[in-house]
Amino acid sequence: MSALLQLRNVEKRFGGLLAVKDFNLDVEPGEIVGLIGPNGAGKTTLFSCIAGYHRITKGSIVLDGHEIGNRPAFEVCRAGVARTFQVVKPFARMTVLQSAMVGAFLHHRDAASARRVALEVLGRLHMEHLAHVEARSLTLVLKKRLEVARALATQPRLLLLDEVMAGLSPGEVPELLDVIRSINAGGVTVLFVEHIMAAVMTIAQRVVVLHGGELLADGTPAEVSRDPRVVAAYLGEEYAAGA
Amino acid sequence: MRAVKYLLLVLAIVAAAVGPLVTSNSFVRDLWVLVAMWGAVATAWNLIGGYAGGLSLGHAAFFGIGAYTSSLFYLDLHLSPWLGALAGGVVAMLSALVIGFITIRLRGPFFALATLAFAAILGIAATNLTALTHGAEGMTIPFAPGLGHAIFASKLDYYYVALALLLAYVALTWWISVSRFGYYLVAIRENEDAAQALGIDAVRVKLAATLLSAFMTALVGSFYAQYRLFFEPSIFATDISVQIALFAIIGGMGTVWGPLLGAAILVPVTGELQSWLGSSLPGIDAFVYGAILVLAILFVPNGFVSLLRPLFAAKHPPAATQQAAEAEAKT
Numbered sequence: 025m026s027a028l029l030q031l032r033n034v035e036k037r038f039g040g041l042l043a044v045k046d047f048n049l050d051v052e053p054g055e056i057v058g059l060i061g062p063n064g065a066g067k068t069t070l071f072s073c074i075a076g077y078h079r080i081t082k083g084s085i086v087l088d089g090h091e092i093g094n095r096p097a098f099e100v101c102r103a104g105v106a107r108t109f110q111v112v113k114p115f116a117r118m119t120v121l122q123s124a125m126v127g128a129f130l131h132h133r134d135a136a137s138a139r140r141v142a143l144e145v146l147g148r149l150h151m152e153h154l155a156h157v158e159a160r161s162l163t164l165v166l167k168k169r170l171e172v173a174r175a176l177a178t179q180p181r182l183l184l185l186d187e188v189m190a191g192l193s194p195g196e197v198p199e200l201l202d203v204i205r206s207i208n209a210g211g212v213t214v215l216f217v218e219h220i221m222a223a224v225m226t227i228a229q230r231v232v233v234l235h236g237g238e239l240l241a242d243g244t245p246a247e248v249s250r251d252p253r254v255v256a257a258y259l260g261e262e263y264a265a266g267a
Numbered sequence: 268m269r270a271v272k273y274l275l276l277v278l279a280i281v282a283a284a285v286g287p288l289v290t291s292n293s294f295v296r297d298l299w300v301l302v303a304m305w306g307a308v309a310t311a312w313n314l315i316g317g318y319a320g321g322l323s324l325g326h327a328a329f330f331g332i333g334a335y336t337s338s339l340f341y342l343d344l345h346l347s348p349w350l351g352a353l354a355g356g357v358v359a360m361l362s363a364l365v366i367g368f369i370t371i372r373l374r375g376p377f378f379a380l381a382t383l384a385f386a387a388i389l390g391i392a393a394t395n396l397t398a399l400t401h402g403a404e405g406m407t408i409p410f411a412p413g414l415g416h417a418i419f420a421s422k423l424d425y426y427y428v429a430l431a432l433l434l435a436y437v438a439l440t441w442w443i444s445v446s447r448f449g450y451y452l453v454a455i456r457e458n459e460d461a462a463q464a465l466g467i468d469a470v471r472v473k474l475a476a477t478l479l480s481a482f483m484t485a486l487v488g489s490f491y492a493q494y495r496l497f498f499e500p501s502i503f504a505t506d507i508s509v510q511i512a513l514f515a516i517i518g519g520m521g522t523v524w525g526p527l528l529g530a531a532i533l534v535p536v537t538g539e540l541q542s543w544l545g546s547s548l549p550g551i552d553a554f555v556y557g558a559i560l561v562l563a564i565l566f567v568p569n570g571f572v573s574l575l576r577p578l579f580a581a582k583h584p585p586a587a588t589q590q591a592a593e594a595e596a597k598t
Contacts, residue, residue, distance in 0.1 A: 075464065101466035109464070115457035126454040129447045130466040138447070178465055 028053040028088055028213050029074070029105075029182055035082035036066070036073050036237075043069045044237045047083070051182070056204070056214045058228030058245075060221075062258050066237040067217045068110055071184050074215075075107040076100035087182065102130065106175035107184040110217070112167040116160035120151060123159050123170055127177030145177045149203055165191055169200070176207060183207065185216035189223050201227050221259070225249065233258060280434075287426050294542070296422040300494065302534045303429035304487055309514035309526030310436040311483035316512055317520035318449060319476045320456030321371070325382030327507035328366075328389050329359040329481040333488025334498055335393065338406045341416075348417035352489035359485035360478045367477045371470055374459070383505060390503030405499030408492065417493045425494050432490065433527065436483055441523045452476055453521065484511075517563050519570025528571050 027050035036044040044066045051057050059067050072078040074085055076097035085093035092100050101107075106127070115123045124142035125135070132138040146152045149169055154162070159170060168188050175183060185204070189197055201223060208214050218224050224231060224245065231248040233241040235257045241248050248254055287299040308330060315321045336358045337351030346354075370381035393400045400406065412420045419425055443449040454462040455469045462469055492498055518529025536559060540552040567574060 077460070096468075097460075097463040098466050098468045101464060107464055109461065113458045113461035113464075115454050115461065117457060118453060122450065122453075126450050126462070126467075127465045129450055133447055135445055135447065135450075138450075174461070174465060 027051060030086040033083035034080050036069055036078055037081045042237055047239055049232060051213060051215055053213055056208050056227055056229050058224040058231045059217045059234060060224055060231060061234035065234040067234055068186060071186050075105060075184060101178060104181035106178045106180035108171035108175050108186050108188055110186040112171055114159040114167050114170060117158060119156050119158055120170055121155040124173045124177045127174040130178045142177050145173050149173045180212060182213045187217055189218055189220050197223055283430055287423060298535050298538050300422055300426045300429055302531050303426060303433045305514055305534055306527035306530035307433040307436050308484055308487045308511050309530050310440055311480050312511050313515045313526045314480045315476045317515055318452040319473050321473060322379045323382045324379045324508050324512060325386035326484055326511045327503050328386035329484035330488035331389060331502040332359045332362060333485030334492035334502055337489035338408060338492045347415050348489060348493050352486050355485040355489045356482040359481040363477045363481035367474045371473050386503050386508055390500050393500035393503060403499060405497060408496040410496060429490060432487060437523060444523055517570060519572030522572045525570045525572040532571060
């Protein structure tokens, strides 16, 4: 089976700063891949490169056989990649339903079917009861969830989730994990950045560790958490001892 | 509550249809024409200024292009202004395409300044290209009433032409506001990056809105030329651009009825102030007008249309706050 997403020798340079260097990654269809690493490792930069918000300075990014590297963001989305933003970007004066409809309009021209798709997505995210609430009056946690809803409404093949669990209470994490699992079960491949290790280890089938802009490790959660380089760079001795 | 909405709509249309018949006072009838005309222009402005959030301070450019194009075709080539207006619309769209291509990537104040400059350039050009535009002398259209000339002896005829344009524009705006194009415009206004992430080609969508808005504005510009039968390069002046934007801002940006409501409030206020105070102390009318605007923006920041909203409320359950909705969900 050929990979859904292929990153080959991707490099991103901001002036003198090499944020991502010679990075290779294959994401197979149907996978849930977690991307972890210390602050400043280049995780969000990498996301932005894939999603078309940053130009890459070298390499190629291929989605299902089509080059999407250095294509504008809207074309990347049309190709089947939807993303959330770590720093949320709500449509403040639109309602939750309207926000999701904007996503749904990508594949549904008329408002009635866009509304149907949007409501269905809101249902999956347990947000139907908020349909007519303005996005600006949501809490940060719910704004993050709305980011997921909007992205999902575009019916992507690959969903990029940038720290959607940050700020959740421990009780809320399992619920969102279930949501992500059900999204994945529906045929959407998921690549996510997360700092909550318990969540990463529970849900990811594969974990990729980024350190200083370079690939440090790539394997199952169990393999990665035992890898001494990962422990030294990111997880810490205490975590390794606990695991 | 839907019933209230439709009742108000029917009442408004009946009032608009018979309003000017109630009076034979020429000054009042002129106000009706001007309200319909500026209401139409402000509604056109609203597509780019209100829905897409591109604060244009140069719509006098499209208005003037409409006036000059139809008048030049009429005076020099004897083309009926009805067709000349369409030609003006096309010229306005072409100019919007050029200026839009350059400025549409600019955000916030930079876009506003670029549009302002565009209208100013046209004003200077109209003043100096005397062979074409008669320069500061202005354009005078001889009074020759006739349907084909789009010149009428009665203000009522002009009024119904302007009303037809206005209703078409409001209907078009309503249709856009519930369709994909409208959702895209609002999404771009609220957050352009997020809109792009959802597959929206923001530049193209904004350009489309600008072209449509330019075309609509130019048609009304041609109407203005046929109504006044005289205009000069000052048609491109900044105060006209600002006036257009103000109607929409005071009435309610990004709403279907706001721009018309703004014109319906401000046009008579300007007219009345001029006739009451204009002769007592020069400039006092503009001073009072400015004070009214300041108060309106202070106390009705979302436009006068927002005051009508309670009439139509409860279209959705009043879960205006998230807490209420959540409490409801938990029970």
